[in-house]
Every structure is written in structure tokens, then in C-alpha cells.
Amino acid sequence: MPACPHAHKVVITRRLLGLDKVISLGTTGIFRDPKGWVFTEDEGEKDPVLGIHYLKEIYDRDCPDGDYKERPTVPVIADTVTGKGVNNDHFWIPIYFDTAWKPFHKAGAPDLYPEAFREEINELNHFIFERINNGVYDVGFARSQEAYEKAYHRFFEALDILEKRLEDRRFLLGDYITDSDIRLYPTLVRFDAVYFQVFHANKKKLIDYKNLWAYARELYQISEIKESTYFDIYKRHYQLSPHLKPLWGNIYSIKAKGPDVSVWEEPVDRGHLSAYPEEKFKKEQSGY
Numbered sequence: 001m002p003a004c005p006h007a008h009k010v011v012i013t014r015r016l017l018g019l020d021k022v023i024s025l026g027t028t029g030i031f032r033d034p035k036g037w038v039f040t041e042d043e044g045e046k047d048p049v050l051g052i053h054y055l056k057e058i059y060d061r062d063c064p065d066g067d068y069k070e071r072p073t074v075p076v077i078a079d080t081v082t083g084k085g086v087n088n089d090h091f092w093i094p095i096y097f098d099t100a101w102k103p104f105h106k107a108g109a110p111d112l113y114p115e116a117f118r119e120e121i122n123e124l125n126h127f128i129f130e131r132i133n134n135g136v137y138d139v140g141f142a143r144s145q146e147a148y149e150k151a152y153h154r155f156f157e158a159l160d161i162l163e164k165r166l167e168d169r170r171f172l173l174g175d176y177i178t179d180s181d182i183r184l185y186p187t188l189v190r191f192d193a194v195y196f197q198v199f200h201a202n203k204k205k206l207i208d209y210k211n212l213w214a215y216a217r218e219l220y221q222i223s224e225i226k227e228s229t230y231f232d233i234y235k236r237h238y239q240l241s242p243h244l245k246p247l248w249g250n251i252y253s254i255k256a257k258g259p260d261v262s263v264w265e266e267p268v269d270r271g272h273l274s275a276y277p278e279e280k281f282k283k284e285q286s287g288y
């Protein structure tokens, strides 16, 4: 589901590591029907390898009575032989791609999870998930003024912490892009187009943060990342989904015209913060 921030980090990691040659991608539409997500974006409205129409079919195969009663979620990794889901733990899937799937990485793949930084990356990833990726949902789905204001302050405080961190670091862990950057990006890239308005997360826009804005643009301008970024889809999903429209009172189903996303193409000059201005990725050690 191309609007899902949790799936987005998995999709980017798969592309950057060259795992798109060994793991196929089925893409659902952005509106759920009563049976959940549907593979409307794939030819014939079927997952290209499993040939199924509903995501739920993956989950059903794991149930003794063949009928999964909970809500099937994306992302999910499925076994192409049994058609069963093998993992839907969105938090760890990118790390499994970095480590367990290493024998299948493309030649010259980036090392997104360098051993020396793993502890720091894990810690930062929890912060990013709780305070940013999920934090903005806490703002958007708050059911009381008090809960909203608490979530609002927590979220913008977390953005301030990251803004400061990026003052003298080109990327979150320093000179090279790591797994943590790929987790922060999906929330940043959705921010001005949807969260600011639909989730009332409107203290500041991303473009108001000097470091975060330039940093996010630098990530966006990497072709594998840009090709997985769909501003119009984010607007349609968050602004027009039946369960999200009431959040911002969109009773006439209007899709907002702005903001102008061409600003994402503006040049970025953060190379001076790195010892290796010409490189954004550290290549992983070969030998596999």
C-alpha cells in the first residue's frame, strides 16, 4: 500500500539493497474494501506472483478455518511456494533484509546496518518509531483536546531533537545513510502534504526546519527513494479515505491542490558535514 509509511521503509530498503531481483512486490490500492487491502495496483488486480486479489488470502492460509478474523496489515512477506505469510513485523523486516538476506544483495550494495553502529541504530529506530512515525498518528488520532496537545508537544519536541542532531551530521549516524534514515524519511516526506493538515500537526512545516528539510531533500533526490515517493497518492489516501476524511472535516471529499512539491527538487548542500562529501552510502564488505 504505497501510502503506508511502515511499508515504505521496507520498499526503499528492498530497492537499495537490490533485493528487488529476488523478492517480488505486490501493491495494493489505497482504499480498503470490507475484506481489507486489495491488489488493485497490479495487473489484473492480482499479486504478480501469488495471483491473489486480496491481501487477506495470505493471512487466511495461516488459519485452521481459512478465515483470518483480525485486520490484515501491510507490509507482509509471503512465501512464494506455500503462499503463506512468513513475517509482518514491519519494524524488523528492514533489518532482516540487511542481515539475513545479505547473500542476495546486489554487488556494491550499501551497508545500511554497519556493525559498529547497530546499538545506536536500534535505539534511534525505537525513538523514530515511537516519537515520529507513530507519534504523528498519536496527534492525528487523538480523541480529546488533552491527548491531542500532549501528542502534539511530544511530536514537535522529537522533531526539534532530530533537527539539532542534523546540525553537524549529514545523516542521522554521521557520514553515511543507514537504516535509521530510511525510517525517518516516510514521515518527513508525508508531512507538509498531509500530516500538517489532516492530522492537525501544524506547529511548523517541514520546510521551516533548516536541517531536516535539506536532509529530507537529500534523501528524496536519491533515485531509488524518489521512485518510491508518491505525493499524490499520499494526498488521496489521507485526505479522501472514508475513515480519515472526518479527521479534518472533509465532508465534500476535496483533495487539496497544494502544496507545491517541486521544492523537493531544490539543490542540497550538506556535503561539507561529511568526511566523504561525494558518497552517501558506505559499501558493504563483499565476500558473500
Ligand SMILES: N[C@@H](CCC(=O)N[C@@H](CS)C(=O)NCC(=O)O)C(=O)O
Pocket: 001, 003, 004, 005, 006, 007, 032, 036, 071, 072, 073, 074, 075, 088, 089, 090
Ligand atoms: N499495525 C501494523 C503496522 C502496519 C500498519 O499499521 N499497516 C497499516 C497500513 S499503514 C494497515 O495495513 N492497516 C490495515 C487496517 O488497519 O485494516 C502492525 O502492527 O504490524
